[in-house]
Structures are given as C-alpha cells and as structure tokens.
Amino acid sequence: xxxxxxxxxxxxxxxxxxxxxxxxxxxxxxxxxxxxxxxxxxxxxxxxxxxxxxxxxxxxxxxxxxxxxxxxxxxxxxxxxxxxxxxxxxxxxxxxxxxxxxxxxxxxxxxxxxxxxxxxxxxxxxxxxxxxxxxxxxxxxxxxxxxxxxxxxxxxxxxxxxxxxxxxxxxxxxxxxxxxxxxxxxxxxxxxxxxxxxxxxxxxxxxxxxxxxxxxxxxxxxxxxxxxxxxxxxxxxxxxxxxxxxxxxxxxxxxxxxxxxxxxxxxxxxxxxxxxxxxxxxxxxxxxxxxxxxxxxxxxxxxxxxxxxxxxxxxxxxxxxxxxxxxxxxxxxxxxxxxxxxxxxxxxxxxxxxxxxxxxxxxxxxxxxxxxxxxxxxxxxxxxxxxxxxxxxxxxxxxxxxxxxxxxxxxxxxxxxxxxxxxxxxxxxxxxxxxxxxxxxxxxxxxxxxxxxxxxxxxxxxxxxxxxxxxxxxxxxxxxxxxxxxxxxxxxxxxxxxxxxxxxxxxxxxxxxxxxxxxxxxxxxxxxxxxxxxxxxxxxxxxxxxxxxxxxxxxxxxxxxxxxxxxxxxxxxxxxxxxxxxxxxxxxxxxxxxxxxxxxxxxxxxxxxxxxxxxxxxxxxxxxxxxxxx
Numbered sequence: 001x002x003x004x005x006x007x008x009x010x011x012x013x014x015x016x017x018x019x020x021x022x023x024x025x026x027x028x029x030x031x032x033x034x035x036x037x038x039x040x041x042x043x044x045x046x047x048x049x050x051x052x053x054x055x056x057x058x059x060x061x062x063x064x065x066x067x068x069x070x071x072x073x074x075x076x077x078x079x080x081x082x083x084x085x086x087x088x089x090x091x092x093x094x095x096x097x098x099x100x101x102x103x104x105x106x107x108x109x110x111x112x113x114x115x116x117x118x119x120x121x122x123x124x125x126x127x128x129x130x131x132x133x134x135x136x137x138x139x140x141x142x143x144x145x146x147x148x149x150x151x152x153x154x155x156x157x158x159x160x161x162x163x164x165x166x167x168x169x170x171x172x173x174x175x176x177x178x179x180x181x182x183x184x185x186x187x188x189x190x191x192x193x194x195x196x197x198x199x200x201x202x203x204x205x206x207x208x209x210x211x212x213x214x215x216x217x218x219x220x221x222x223x224x225x226x227x228x229x230x231x232x233x234x235x236x237x238x239x240x241x242x243x244x245x246x247x248x249x250x251x252x253x254x255x256x257x258x259x260x261x262x263x264x265x266x267x268x269x270x271x272x273x274x275x276x277x278x279x280x281x282x283x284x285x286x287x288x289x290x291x292x293x294x295x296x297x298x299x300x301x302x303x304x305x306x307x308x309x310x311x312x313x314x315x316x317x318x319x320x321x322x323x324x325x326x327x328x329x330x331x332x333x334x335x336x337x338x339x340x341x342x343x344x345x346x347x348x349x350x351x352x353x354x355x356x357x358x359x360x361x362x363x364x365x366x367x368x369x370x371x372x373x374x375x376x377x378x379x380x381x382x383x384x385x386x387x388x389x390x391x392x393x394x395x396x397x398x399x400x401x402x403x404x405x406x407x408x409x410x411x412x413x414x415x416x417x418x419x420x421x422x423x424x425x426x427x428x429x430x431x432x433x434x435x436x437x438x439x440x441x442x443x444x445x446x447x448x449x450x451x452x453x454x455x456x457x458x459x460x461x462x463x464x465x466x467x468x469x470x471x472x473x474x475x476x477x478x479x480x481x482x483x484x485x486x487x488x489x490x491x492x493x494x495x496x497x498x499x500x501x502x503x504x505x506x507x508x509x510x511x512x513x514x515x516x517x518x519x520x521x522x523x524x525x526x527x528x529x530x531x532x533x534x535x536x537x538x539x540x541x542x543x544x545x546x547x548x549x550x551x552x553x554x555x556x557x558x559x560x561x562x563x564x565x566x567x568x569x570x571x572x573x574x575x576x577x578x579x580x581x582x583x584x585x586x587x588x589x590x591x592x593x594x595x596x597x598x599x600x601x602x603x604x605x606x607x608x609x610x611x612x613x614x615x616x617x618x619x620x621x622x623x624x625x626x627x628x629x630x
Contacts, residue, residue, distance in 0.1 A: 002049055003029030003502075004070045004123050004144070005161045008042035008132045008209050009152035019045045022161040028334075029072070029157055029502045037068055041127045041209070042152070046070045049359075049507060066128040069102050072157050073120030073142045074507065076250045081115055110135075110204065114220055117250065117516075119509060121199070123155060130210035138221050138515045139366065140201035140491040143498060147196045148215055153207050159196055159336040163623070168195065170623055175459045180338065181450055182461050183440055184612060185492040187468065189217065192337050192619070201491065221515065223486065225472070225479045228523040233541075236524050240517070240542040247514035248274040251362060258284035259358035259506075260312070261350060264302030266373070266536055267364025269551045270543050271511055275362060276310035277546070285357050286312040289319050289350040293563040302551060309548045317353045319346045321567040325575045328614070332622050334499050338615035339492065341608065342562040347500040355504035365497050366513040369485045370521050371529075371536040375416050376439045377481055378409060378533050379423065380432065384477065387429050400478055400526045406533040412555055432477050436484075437465050442608070449595035449609060476526040486518070564611055568600075576600065576614055584625065585617050 003026035005019055016038055023034060023045050030047025037044050075081075078097040085103055104112035105124060110133055113122065119141035124133040134155055136144050146155040147162050154166045163170055176190040189197040199205050200217065207215035248271060252258065258279070260272045272286060286307045291297035300316050307314035324345055331348055332338060354361055368374050385403040387393070413420065427438055468488070474480045494510070501508035521529065521538065529538045540552055568576055579585065580596045591613055599610050 002070070002072045003027075003047040003157045003161070004045075004072045004121065005156045005165065006042065006044040006070070006123055006125070007152055007154050007165055008125060008207070010209055012042075012150070012152045014038040014043040016043060016045075018165055019043050022156065022164040023047055025160050025164055026156070026158050028505065031505055039127065041125060044068055044070055044123065044125060046072075049502075049505060065102075065106055065126070067102060067105060068125040068127070069098055069105070070123045071098060071101070071120060072122075072144070073137065074118050074254075074509070075101065075116055075120055076118040076253060077116070081112075084115075110206070110220075113204065117514070119513070121157065130208060132207040132209055132215075133204050134199050135204040135220075136199040136201055138202045139486065139494065139513050139518070141494045141498065141510055141513060143495060144199040145191065145196055146199065146205060146215065148207075149195060153209070153215060159191060159193060160333070160623075162196055163193075171195070172624060174457050175461075178455055178457065178459055178461050180616070181454065181612075182443055183465075183489070184339075184341070184442055184608070185489060186337070187461075187464055187488060193623070198491075201487070223483065223515075223519060223522050225474055225476070225483060225522045227476070227525045229525055233528055236520070236528065236538060237541045239520055240538055241546075243514065243517040243520060244270065244511065244542065245274055245278070247511040247517055248362070249278050250514070251509045251511045252279060255360045257358045257360070259354050259361040260284065260286045261347075261354070261361055261363040261508075262286040262288050262303045262306060262312075262314075263364075264288065264299045264304075264306065264551070265364065266539065266543075266547070266551060266554070267367030267371075267512060269302075269306045269364075269547045270367070270539065271362050271364045272306050272310055272312070273543070273547045274511075276312065284312055285354075286310075286314045287317065287350050287354045287361070288314070289317050289346045291319055291346075291563050293566050297561055297563045302554065305548050305550050313357075315353060315357075317350050319349050321571045323349070324567070324572060329618060329622070331500075332615060332618045334503050335495070336499075336623075338612070338619040339496060341492075341496070342564045342611045344496045344500060346562060347496055348503065351500045351504050351506055354501075355506050358506065360507045360509060361501060362509050362511060363497055364512055365493055365510045366486075366490060366518075367536070367539065369482060369490045369493075370512065370518050371539040372478060372482060373536045374485070375413060375419075375535075376436075377478060377530070378406075378413060378535065379416065379420065380436055380439060380477065380481060381530075381533055382406060382410070382413075383424075383428070383435060384432060400476070400530050401533045409533040409535070412535065433466055433469050433480070434462075436469060436481055437462055440465070440489075442612070449591055449599060449613060451589055451592050454590060478526045478530045479522070482522075564608075568610055573600070576610065579617055580613060584621065588617070588620060590616065590620075 005022045016036055019036060027047055030049045033048040035046055075097040078100045081104055082100045113135050120137050121142040121144040122135040132153060134144055134146055143157055145159050145162055146153055147166055149166055149168055154162045156162045171194040173190055173192055173194040176186040176192045179186040189200050191198055202221040203217050203219050205215045205217050262268045262272050288300050288303035290300040331344060381401055385406050389403040469480060469484050497508045531537045577600055586593055
C-alpha cells in the first residue's frame, strides 16, 4: 500500500516543495517511507506502507526505456508474472513487484496490466513515448483521481493531494451533487469537485503529453454476464468454493500479522473460516465492532461463534457517540467526499483498534453485490412476481422466480416493511428499470430537506441512471441489478474500507473481489444463483461445512446498523442542530431551514437523511469554505 502524487506537464515546471506538501496530506497511506522523482516531464512521489519486516520498493524506473512507475496497493501474483517473463526472455532483475511490472510493461506495453491480480492502482510515465497511464484495479478497491488543467495532469490517491498540488480553487460539480443527493454516490467518473475525476474501475486513463489533446479513458476489463448453461449447479458450487479458497490463499501471501474484520455475517465469516483453514498454525486476530444501545444493533454473538470455531484472538470494540463530534470532521477530510452511510464511523473506530495489532486486514466486502445479498434484490423480484401472477405473464423465461417459489424467502423482509410501504406508495408495476431507480433513489428520504433549486440544472439523473442500468443489453433483471451495483455503489463501499483502514496504516484486502471469482458468479444462470429468491444461495451452498451452521441459518443479518436515531435524539442533538442551522449552512442554500427543523424534532426517524446532510455540510466547510488547511 502507498499513496501516489504526481504531475505531468508539457510546460509547467516541477515544484517538489509543493509535491512534498501534497504527500504530507496523505502520509497516513504510507508512513513507512517516501521517494520522489522529477524531470523535465514533471514529478512523481510516493509514500509507502510497510506491511512486512522488509521495506517495499515504492517507486521504480526502467532506465533503458525511460519509464517510471508508482504502485498503490498489492500485486498478489507478481511471482507468476515474473516467471512468465523469464520464460519469454524478458527477465526481471528482482522479485520486487515494481521491477516485475516495469519489465512486463517493457514486453507488452499497457496491455501488461491485464495480467495483474490484486487491489492496486498504477501511475506509469513513459517519457520515451511521451505517455502517462493511470490504471485502476478491476473493481476500484484502491482510489485514483486526476485533474487536467492548463496543459498538465495532476493525479493522486486522494483528492486532497490534488487540491494541494493544483493551484485552481476547488468548486462544486453540480451534476455530482445531484447524483449524491439521489444515490449517496456520484455516477461514472464524476466527483463532487469540478474538474477532478476518478479513474473508473477496470479502466486506465491515457494521456499523450506531447500533444494538445486531453486525457482519454480506455477499458481494459469488463465483467461478462453471459449465462453458462453448459454446467451443473454442483460444478458452480464446487468451483465457487475452490476460487474463494484460492483467493484467500493469495491474499494471505506475505502477511506476517493477519487480522480479519468479522461482523458475524456470511461474507466476513466466509473469509475468516477459509483463512483459518489455510493458516492453521498462524494465530490471527478478528475484530468486531458493536453498539450497546440495544440488541437490534449488536450482532457480536455471531462473530464470537465464528471466532471460537477458528480459534482466533478475538477483540470486540464498543462504539459510542462520544467521539463522533470530533472524529466526524476528521473522517470527512479523510474520505474526500461525504459518505451518507453512518457505518463509516464504526469502521473507523474498529480499524483504529485493529491497527494496534496488525498491518493487514481481510474483509468480506463485495459479497452482497456479487452473491445477491441485498434485500432490495428480493423486493424488486417480489414486485415482478406479483405483476406476473396478476397479469398471468410469469414464466421461466421472464422471471427468475415465481410468486409461489419466493414465499419461503419473504420472512427476510420483516425489518423492511417501512421501506415496502414507502416503495409501493407510487409507481407500482412501472417498468422494472424505473422501479430499480426508485429503490436506489434516496430523494424520498430527504423530501422537503433539500432546496428545490439545487436540482434546477440541465441534468437528468434518472436518464443517466437508466442508460447505465440497461447498458450491454442484459435480459436478466437480477444481473442488471448486480452489474449496476458492482459498477457504482460498490465503489463507495470499497472507498470506506480503503480510507478507514489506511487512516491507521492498515492495508485492507478483499478476497471476495477476486475478478475470477466474480466472473464465475456472473456467468451462473440467474435462476440457479437466485433460486427461489434466496439471498446468496450459491455462496451458502459453497461454504456449507466450512462456516459454522449458526451463521448459515441466520435470517437476521443487519449489515452493521448504527443507532443513529438514538444518537441524534440524545447526545448528538445539539451538535447536529448547531451545524445544520448555522449561518453558513443557511446561506449555502442546500438545505431548507424548515426541513432541517422538522428533522430535528423529537421522535423523528432521522436515519440516513440527517446523517447525509451532516456529512455534506461538513464537506462544504472542509473543502469549499477552506476550513481545513490544505
């Protein structure tokens, strides 16, 4: 792991003092070392995180080709790439991943990135050809941003480093703001900062800095949802189990002190159980966050069951509201963009404790999107089943499940009755793509809170959503939902994992996001992987006998819920009131004073709407009002 900062330009002179200042802002990404390279092409700097006893190479150069390379993340298969290079005559001089990738680039050019397995971003400056490449891993586990301004490209692992390097003052991207208020994340390459873009997952940005053209984005990997009808369910179950095992094994390589974020849910329990089987002699540690406000927010008993079954050193971290007023400002700064999910606070606290004991932590992120674990998938299909039953259109070609077959899965929706009531108030039986927009749309949660003129711009967020949702001509509704979430919402989930871990010098690894595993699941026929509307049907079958039976039998997975209602009604009420009704917030015109006042009334179900407003206002104060010293 590391933090990358760089600038490539046709005309702007390198300013290494400015680069050092930008690297200081993301020192948390790599407190183990620093290196800077500069030339008439620009400058490149890296902070490195030490996860083993040996100091990693964090930046490198292929002198014969005049190529410079910086890596943020871990290339898990560098030894395999090195062996292939040796067999083809392009031998690497060392086992270090930087040297290996430089030689792979020398052999195949940018096509070499297709061979990389891992959570990694690359910056490649090919001065011989006058090219800059910014490469992001297939699912966006590691962040990478860039800005094209005045004939220069500024890039960094975190936006704040670009703000420090680029003299242009930060401005709001209004389209991204509408995205955020609608989905609680921004679509495509947009960020909330005008002119600053994120390199999209599975893509690289290419810039010919010897010409007058702007950078262009190219895709090097695409998830294929073409259904494989040539294999049996048993084949997919056994191959899923084998690929999970291989991925966990790969993610354990080079790890001296291992930790796992263990919530007690299916995904983190899967990662923990496989890690224990593969490292039976290595005592590793598991970390579970818990809230003590009520049983509804505490699933630590399930985490203890898993920890006891594998014999890990288990640590439970109690999360309270006491630190939130001070830490939320720091978290907003670390995240670069507001996170509407309050779980980010708990993850920050758990990672802080984990950092006292380990340098690498595994997590189960991605399992919900890949194996179909979200309740919204079941809700969407429930409506389609009702439609099919009423209009007598249900058949195996149109629906994955029928109303009769889905009945056994419906008790999972007990805690979502409020959401169902709201969802079915209007739009029932509209086209399924429009209904999924309604499921993803958070506007109803903030009705009356946001000033109407915020949305009065020449940008139709629903139209953009629909074009992305229906892309590639997928016929399966469940595949359309999974694909959209993997390409969009998952980035926000992985961003929280990355930032909360890196804030404390921990490298987070996500074995369930191995692209070979994800591609296999994408190819499973929808009727097979969503049988009877069962969430994570394929995963449950694959891990039977490996994960404790109590975890497999659970029907009350909470998804790390936060007692935000209790906090806002109690210890945080004055803090939120003062912030959202402050003079600066009122003058900003994003939120209506009436809407905020209504939300702050006692016994109001605050939920994510108030948390989202709190984060957005703090983001404005931190980055736009320049309250934070960048």
